[in-house]
Amino acid sequence: MGCIGKVENEKIVNLMGVPKRKTSKMRLRTRKAANRWKAPKLSKCPQCGAAQPGHIACPACGYYNKRQVLTIGAE
Numbered sequence: 001m002g003c004i005g006k007v008e009n010e011k012i013v014n015l016m017g018v019p020k021r022k023t024s025k026m027r028l029r030t031r032k033a034a035n036r037w038k039a040p041k042l043s044k045c046p047q048c049g050a051a052q053p054g055h056i057a058c059p060a061c062g063y064y065n066k067r068q069v070l071t072i073g074a075e
């Protein structure tokens with residue numbers, strides 16, 4: 001017998017919300033897949049052709065939006 005409950009009119013009344021059905025493997029895995037970590041998609045830099053993640057200045061040539069925004073290799 002479950003231990004979470006109380007006796008009311010000689011019946012055990014469940015106080016907790018209890019799932020009606022067992023979650024199937026497919027349903028659980030589908031839900032968990034939405035939060036799974038995925039490697040960032042790499043795109044090619046239009047300036048130098050190096051692979052780079054989107055929406056950042058290219059780490060190889062320093063270009064972003066057809067414009068030099070980083071100075072690479074200058075100390």
Ligand SMILES: [Zn+2]
Nearest residue numbers: 045048058061
């Ligand atoms: Zn580049």
